[in-house]
Amino acid sequence: MIGFGLRLAVTGGREAITRLVLIATATALGVGMLLAVVAGINAVTTQNDRTAWLSVRGEDTDPSGSLWWLDRDDFFRGQEIQRVDVAVAGPGAPVPPGIDRLPAPGEYYVSPALHSLLASAPAAQLGDRFPGREAGLLGVDAVPAPDDLIVLVGRSPADLSAVDGVSRVGAISTSTPESDASAIKAILGIVAIGLLLPILIFINSATRLSAARREQRFAAMRLIGATPRQISWVAATESTVAVVLGTAVGFALYEALRAPIADVPFTGAASYPDDVSLTVGAGLVVALGVPVVAAFSSLFALRRVRISPLGVTRRVTPRAPGFWRVVPLIAGLAELAWLVGRRPSSSDSQTFAYLGGILLVMIGLIVAGPWLTMVGARALAARSSRPSTLIAARRLADDPKAAFRSVSGLVLALFVTTVAIGVITTMTADRTAEHDTGDASLMHLYVPGTAAARFSVVDELRAIPGVTEVAELRTEPGSDYTTLASCAELAGWSSLGRCPEGAAVVEVQSAVLEPGRTWPASTVGPAEFANLAAAEFFVQTDGSTAALERARTTLENGFPGFVPPPSTERDLALGFVKAMAVWRQVADVVILAGLPIAGCSLAVGVVGGLIERRRPFSLLRLSGAPLAVLRRVVALESALPLLVVSAVAVGSGLLAAHLFLRSQLDISLRAPGAEYYLVVGVGLAVGLALVASTLPLLRRITGPSAARND
Template sequence: MIPLGVRLALAGGREAVTRLAVITAAVALGVGLLLAALAGMNAVGTQNQRYAWLNTAVVPAADASATDAMLWQVRRDYYHGRSIGRVEIAALGPGAPVPPGMPRLPGPGEYYASPALDALLRSTPAAELGDRFPGHPIGLLGRDALPSPDSLLIVLGRTPAQLEPLGPQRVDRIMTTSPDECTMDCYVGINGAGMKLTLAAVAAGLLFPVLIFIGTATRLAATRREQRFAAMRLVGATPRQTSVISAVESTLAAAVGTAAGFGVFLALRPGLAAIPFTGERFFGTDLSLTAADLLLVAVGIPLGAVVASVLALRRVRISPLGVSRRVTPRPPRAWRLIPLVAGLAELAYFIGRRPQSTDGQITAYISGFVLTLIGLVLAGPWLTMTGARLLAGRAGRPAALIAGRRLADNPQAGFRSISGLVVALFVTSVATGTITTFVANRGAPSGDSLAVSSLAKTFWPEDGPAPSADQIPAGLAAVPGVRQVIVLRHNPDRNAWQGLITCAELDRLRVFGGCPAGAEVAAVPSDLVGPRALDLPAQERHVWDAATIPAAEVARQPILSIVVDTTGPVAFERARTMMINAFPRGQFPASGAEWAADNSRELVQFQRLADVIMLASLPIAGCSLAAAVAGGLSDRKRPFSMLRLTGVQLGTLRRVVALETVVPLLVVSVVALGTGFLAAHLFLRAQLRYDLLAPPPSFWLMVAAGLAVSLAIVASTLPLLRRITGPEAARND
């Protein structure tokens, strides 16, 4: 049976070869995307492992007096919004541990820089960046120390006397535990578990349309294949023999497609490495596959093809005559709406009842989304039937009447052709609606916000005594582009991050807000911007709360922070460099926008992933639609040929085919988009208490383009009608 199956698959004429080619392409696409998702998950773990050494300070030296130790301090700096990791070390003896990526510890006045930072230092005026790093370079950090090719890292050598006043940690070993596995409050790294979960969701979102594409491709010429296998049954073939022949055909295509899928993955890998899913690019070798990944794909995909082929022949196995004695299938029942309603109800149930644990939230929401998606696919035929009956009931032309009746007789087949696009629209609407709302509520401030142009240095109590006014660099106000240097005082009536400023000073500044009527002193955040005014444009004035302290007492309070208002990035960075050198203790000065960008970096990653889902899933769904329409025309060429012989014009048949696809496409697409946005709204209300915001115009343009391409695909198949509905097709085979 196996040789016969191979022969039938390869020597069955143009139709068989075309079918094998389409199945192979579908499987190759699915395998390539699956491998890319698996490699992406592996890359997240590999990248996170290279963050481990930056968490060395979480494990202090066991013996504080040991000489085989060193002083260690890690802080974050910025340049034009990009984060710079600054590591300062001072060896206490010859046996001090050496971090990865460098042959030896840098001595006092020496440093190692990452290749990206080294290039930046060479191309940037020293007053803006280089003057922050005392000493001279002695080499570049190796890949073992770099999470990404774009990482900005520097390791500075200092003497113990230079480093001790800055409050370093004494360590005697380098951390090697990945932040994912760290149980000691590691603070540098990425949420690998969350990112892997997100990539898994992306993989599922992409694979649903791909699986539908594969299923659609396997049904090409389904009627002809069923007739062929039924004839084999009638001449004596057993159900097992027909199953073997079908499995050989499907396994052959799946095996070739799987091999081609590895080629697709290798072709995609350089582009995937350049996408900063975690905020930074991957090294190409990070996107690797384990032996388990290879075995899972190489064995699982062909095995799945065999199962699909056996299920596809279930009618022939029951009765070979059943293929010829076709009857109208039973219409879908309204119970198909139950899973869809149940999925939405589950998401709605957790509004006000959000699970406390992360695992509980994952279980609650993922199961709700999956149940809703399954419900949408199950409800599709019923919705198609409803739309078809409305079309037939209001039909004024023969084409609409024929299309409506045919769809109403077999809505399962009508929905099957557009199911991939429907799934893609649901997934993209959920992702876009959720992420758009995330970014709008918790993203970085707008470009004209004061949070972008003002720089703040706060003196926290744990950093030591605050400076006096005469310690502020006199040249700071003289930097070209610096408009104001504002000193905020500590507010004894509020918590540590609240400051004081007189209303007279605030009225002079104006752009930073104002005081309530009758107040003398305002209570303001330490950066004069704060979360309430984070997105407040400079032309709008925010009113701060009044403070109870008299204006005469403000100047007697310790300095809380220094805020520098600038006109551009050059002045901003020059002022930052001057403040870092003047006040080296504690956190380095930064803008509110830079802090917000750190917090919203993960949201931006999710936005990129949503774009990937949309850009990849819609073309895949279009391919599935093309295969379904072409296959449907091939299976119905004899009925259409009979209609032409009875006098039906070719244009009428073309309108029938178009309506049979367009009606379910538009009806179920509207339902899919509405269901996706409703599911996103319920999730946002349950998890974050946000209301869904409208997606950007680019989303609607993308959806319109996807639907337009789908309609164009349908139109491109219509010329086939003339070729396949000639008189010769009306003969019984």
Template sequence: MIRLGLRLAIAGGRDAIARLVTIAAAVALGVLLVTSILAALNGFFAQNTRYAWFNSGSQHAAATAPAAAEPLWWRIDHDQFDRQEIGRVDVAPTGPHSPVPPGIPRLPGPGEYYASPALAALLRSTPADELADRYPGHLAGTIGQAALPSPDTLVIIVGYRADQLSHQQGARQITLINGTSPDDCGCEIGVDAAGIDLVVSVVAAGLLFPLLIFVAAATRLSAARREERFAAMHLVGATPRQISVLATVEAAAAAVIGTALGFALFYLLRDRIATIPLTGDPFFPSELRLGGWEIAAVALGVPVAAALAARVALRRVRISPLGVSRRATPRPPRAYRLIPLVAGIAELAYLVGRRPETNNGQTFAYLTGFLLIMAGLVAAGPWLTMVGSRFLARRARRSAPLIAARRLADNPHAGFRAVSGLVLALFVSSVAVGVITTIDDYRGPVAVGTQFRGTLTQDFFDDEHRRPGTATVVADPVPAGLRGLPGVRGVTVFRVNPASTARSPIPDGLVSCVDLARIPQYGQCPPGAEVAEIFPDVRQRGPDGPDGPHPPYVWPAATVGADQLTRLPVLTIMVQTNGSTATVERARSVLELAYPDQSMPVLDGDFGNTFTNMLAGWQQLANVVIIASLVIAGLSLAVVMAGGLSERKRPFSLLRLTGVQLSVLRRIVVLETAVPLLVAAVLATGAGFLAAHLFLRAQMDYTLRPPGVVFYVISAAGLLASLGIIASTLPMLRRITGPETARNG
């Protein structure tokens, strides 16, 4: 029977070849997407491991380090250029056997540095006063892949003498280079991978469900003709088991071909896939690899799933030898089909305040809830279609809606089958967009008013203890040349207020009213004052701040006189520029060279830049899932529509013979698909937002924020594209409903 099934699949005529190609293409697309997601997960963990050596100075690394006679002086910092993060590591050996970071053959000596290939290219293409002048010495070589999370990573390792580096703030001695991944050591640099498995699992499920529906839809192509062929074989003595084997072999053969093609496409396109920043940064192609169990799971699981879908799709043939001709109206679906959907929502609701403590427990709990909801949407779809058809029948005033409503009520399973893939795609889209939008609203960067754009801030307080830094009691802390730098519009110096009331972890400040008058957007002094008190929320003030338009703020007068102000420690230097990259980076270079022991000068809006990049990476992944699931759902809809019209050509041709106009038939076809599509789409979108809200409440204690206009545009575009697919099949009606169809039926 297996040999006969292969022969029917390959040499069964044009219909068999078309079905084989369609199923193989569907499987190949799905395998390509699933393998790409699995490889991206492996690439992400490889990226995260490459951050380990940056944490060599962390408490974890120090606690596990063995004693060494020749430690390494180590200072890690970060820099920026044109909104790009630059990792900086200053090193100074105490002897020839001091530890060496990965990716370089030796430690750089004083006046030398190693740079990543991306940073080396940036140094060559950028004027020295904008970037290269910040790093003393010359380029000794490039850092190898072993130390770089991504091809685009900007990293520099600068060499010093031990007596130079040991006196710099933040320098410490280390005895080994840390090799523990950030998700295991709890280190600051890198990503704690807790929850990544959950995200990728939901992503894989979001792609797998529409894929299985697509495969099942392709398997049902020419189902009526195949059922008649199998029923005839049943009449001449074929057993139900043999019939099932034939149907299974046909689908499995196409699935095996598609699986092999999908793997071939993945390895063929791997270099291009590596350039897509699925998680925020592109990958090295060699890191997009699949493990043995992953290859086996996909290679075996996809054909098995296709075979099961084929058996379910052709289950009617197993009723009896005359099962095909004995077709009656199936029993209407019952409301109990809502149970899986309600159970999935109830599970997510239960986890609010009761989430498991372990990462694996959270992954299992949330994934079970999401899978239950997706399965529940598919199970509840026919019942919702029946409810929608009854509503349509009550509202109908013409023949087309009445006929469409009656046909949907007779077989709501078939009506919903056409749109089930799109319903799941809308659910996945609403979950992804809801979660990303909410996280961005809670943790994304604060909007900066126009008066603060292009303002470079050099802080002089310690980031860890929020206390003023050292050696900042100077009369004029503005570096030479900064005031006259082209593009610099003003420089304002804020000093520490000795009478600070500690209302904020950042000390209160003082500013000269003469300086403040030159920058009215920061507020103004009261009449007659020489010095004003400035509170840490200075960035919230001004006529165009995040709080909305309001008049310039009048700061309270300080008790400190202008002559006393210069004897106080410097709190912050703010440099107003024209906002151009050249001006900002030149000013940044001047400040970094003048104050090498202080924190990096930043632009307003740079705060949270790393998290913003990571969030953008997950948004990129969500967009990939949304687009891929919508494409798969659209293909499923096209296949089901084409197959459904082919199966119904005889009843439609009989309607035309009785005088029904072709335009009426077209409206019937549209209504039969649009009603379940719209009804289930509303439920799927609502269920998606509810699931996202429950997940956010349980995992992060966030409340769902409404998505932006982009989501509604994408959803509307998906629905319009679906209606376009439906409309594209309507010309078939004229060709397949002629008198010859009724005569030959």
């Protein structure tokens, strides 16, 4: 029977070859995208694991550890540099990944991207921050992404041990902290849920092409004596041969997509092409799982034939879907609502709870779709007066499951898009006020408890071209919060406040610096002020890159090791900007990949429906129905479930986003901007355009010859 099934698949005439090509093509696209998603997740996981060594964890600190360790961030031209200073504190000091030995005092290792930057940037702006010479490049194991800027600096034990914030460690971290890992899991969960379900629906839709026509053929075979077991083997073989061919092509498509996937900054940075890879287990699951699923899908579609061959010819109207189908959708939204005010304490529990709720809502949309389609069709039939509208409404009401199946992928894509854009828009609007990214000309350094710099920092700063003003705040004796400023230095500033008339030194609270504010006079005189420990530096520049970076280098060399380093408001906002960029990237990936996949699923579903109903449509044409009426019937049968269920999906997406924001961040959803409505509008328009593009097939497949009995 396997050989007979193979002959039916490839020698069954033009219709069989067309079906084989369509199923293979659709499966290839679905498998290729499925493998790309899995490989992208592996790339992000690998990239995340490589960041573990870059910062010391609490469990790594050891008062008797053999390595002095100081990790901190630095900035250059709007980019973040990750810097780690090390010094040997005892025998057996651990060595970070990517190098064979620790850098000696006066040596440093750099990532390839930073090596190129050091070669092109003036030393006074960047290179002078790192003492000594470059000892070599950090290997791939130590550099999470190709464009990452990382430096590992060797220092003497006496020098590094005196720096504030330094730690002694006995081991270097090899695992990502729980808090960081949970964020990555959440991102990967959103991508996986947003893409995998539409892909699986796409593959399932492809394997069900011409199911009705095959039912009739297999029913005839049953009537001449074929057993249910034989029919099952033939059906499984006929479906599997196309899926196996498509799966093989899908693996080739995945290989072609590896390089473009590596360039997608899922976490804010691109990946290495070699990281975009599949594990042996994942490859086997896809290679074997997709054909197996296709075989079972084929058997499920032909279940009526296995029960009785007459069941196909009678064509009993399926049972109408019940109201119970909306229960999973309501349950998913109720679970997210219950989490408001009850956020789980652990990050793993949060990931499970929120992603579980969103997944339940998505499953609920799929389960409730046929019922919603039926309700919309009955409402349309009650108000229809045109033949095409009445025919479409009646057909939808008779079999809403088949009608909804073709649009289910696009409905899910719209739901995920709504959730992603709703969350990102609200987070961006809420947190932008907390991160002022406007001023990039004022440099600030906080240096508590420092008695003196290594050289005259103020004189050096004032000698830099582009530096317009320098203010040095000093620590008030006996106070941890109040700093002092010289009125001579404040005289040229408009943003730090001013001195009362006759005062030489004033008490300043740098946390509440305000333009035009008059500070109270201090009892400390100018001579005593000059001998106090430095507390903070403010450097006003003309905003040029050269002035900013030279001032930063001067401050870092004068006061090494302070966290945060000399920075502007824009520098300090880089983390926020990067985080928002990551979430936007996730949304873009889901939208740009999910909508085309859903559109392909819709096109396959509509074409499959036309092929299955070619005989009824041909009989309608022979009975006098104009071709335009049939086209309106097909358009309405696809457009009605798409619009009805999409409205529910969009509303559920906005509600799910609001509940997540209230529970996780204690903020309310803000109305999405024009970008969101444009994306939804384009998605629906593309879906309707795909339906319209299939209408010309009606003339070709509903000719008089299609009305004959096979």
